[in-house]
Amino acid sequence: MSEAARRYRLCQFCIDREGPGTHFDEVDGPSCSVCSGLFDRIPQAVEGAASQMRRYQFRSFTVGMTLPEGIQEKEDELRSALRLKGSETVKTQAVRLFAVLLAKKVRKPVNKLKPDLTLLVGMSDGSSSVTTRPLFYYGRYTKPPGMSQRRELCRHCSGAGCEKCSGTGYGSRQSVEWHLRRRLGAIAGSDRMTFTWMGTEDLESRVLAPGRPFIAELKNPLRRVLPKRFASRFRGKQVSVDRGRLLVSRPLRVPPFRFRTLITCTSRTAIHPDRIHELGKRFRRADVRFDRPHNRPVTKTVYSAKGSARGRRLIVEAVLDGGLPVKRFISGELVSPSVSEVLKTEVRCRSFDICEVRERGSFTYAEVTRI
Ligand SMILES: [Zn+2]
Ligand SMILES: [Zn+2]
Incomplete structure (x- = not known):
């Protein structure tokens, strides 16, 4: 030796x-x-x-140690x-x-590349802590009128947190987000969630089946199996989710989409049937320019727009690119050409429903995600 x-x-x-x-x-x-x-x-x-x-529910794990x-x-x-x-x-x-x-x-089994669960053990006292890989849940929601998509900030403190909102910073009115948080959170045992919405609508809009797509990221979940469909009811209102599935990881890119909407409008003057006919002709795969506030202008496509009028009341069924605001498409504010422009009278959107949202292309993911 x-x-x-x-x-x-x-x-x-x-x-x-x-x-x-x-x-x-x-x-x-x-x-x-x-x-x-x-x-x-x-x-x-x-x-x-x-x-x-x-x-925790998990299929694989990895160990980190100090x-x-x-x-x-x-x-x-x-x-x-x-x-x-x-x-x-x-x-x-x-x-x-x-x-x-x-x-x-x-x-x-151990899986170092993409474990469901990561255990951190401190060997000075043998204590350990657990974190789990987030879930990315894709689904489509439908909603009734009188409910906003996102949760609203508390009107007393504007999000800072106060006594009225028990420090959450959010108001108590139900929203699609409120329903999704409540149900998905309970099912997965996750209290931290972020949402990506494929477009948005008005408080008074109905979103009809098959619904508007969204992605919920559920952080540190206890459970990893989520339902394909569920309904959440509260005070006579219901939000339903269908076509739910888990995405493999966080998408790098969400595909563009187009949507079909039924718009109820009123015009300043009665509309001549010839103009209604013109509307259908003018908006057949037509490019429209949207001068986004505080942003560069974009060109969006209007795939079709069909109108029917009775006096000053006008119903327009249109298929639009995602990101083209319905109300502005009708009024012509920052959008050209618009329904008002083609009908040669001032038209206002009263309400609109989302009838169909169609993705164009698929989600893009990173090749390998290391967490
Ligand atoms: Zn030794
Ligand atoms: Zn508050």
Whole structure:
């Protein structure tokens, strides 16, 4: 045994890692010059981790670990003193052994690239914490009139949080978002959610089947199975979701879409039937320009627009590109050509319903997502 090696007394685990080729005196874990018994404490920490993980639904997991202070430095010292490379680091070995034991205990495999669950264990006290990969739930909602899409800020504090809103910053009126949060949150056991909406409508708009697409990101969920359809009712109003499914990861890009809408309007003067006919002809795959406020102008397509008028009341059924505001398309405010422009009279939108939203293309994802 070399003189330098004599200064180190290692446990079985550390000998396995630093050897072979160098002889060390083998000692019990707590007397080990490098790990001070780290490896002996792993089985108990695994028990603790497994009981933490019990309330989560997951198919695979990965382990992250922090070692007690000084262990990695002691290993570095030993390796440079004895010019050893070792087969792996003390941390890699500890994580590997921990994960093997844990996989047996919870009967789930390790997946480092895309785990459902990530366990972080602090080996100084053996405590662990769990986070889970977010869920990306795609669905389509339908809604009745008199309900907004997004939850509204509290009107007393404008979102800062006050007594009236119990510090949430949001008002108590029901919205599509409120319903989705309530139901999806309860099903998945997630209290943090963000929404991506494919377009929006008015408070008074109905959204009819098959509904408007949305994506809900559910953070740190307890459960990972969500229903394809559900309905949420509250005070006589209902929001329904259909075509629900989980996306593989966060989409990089949401596809463009077009929508069919039924618009109820009033005009300043009675409309001549010839003008109604002109409306259908003018808006057949027509480009319209939208001068977006505080943004660059865009060109959108109006695929069709059919009108029927009785006196000053006008109904328009139109198929529009997503992002073209219905009310402005009617009034002509910042949009040209518009229904008002073609009918040569001032027309106002009273209300509009969303009859169909159709995606054009598919979602785009990153090649590999590392979390
Ligand atoms: Zn050791
Ligand atoms: Zn408030």
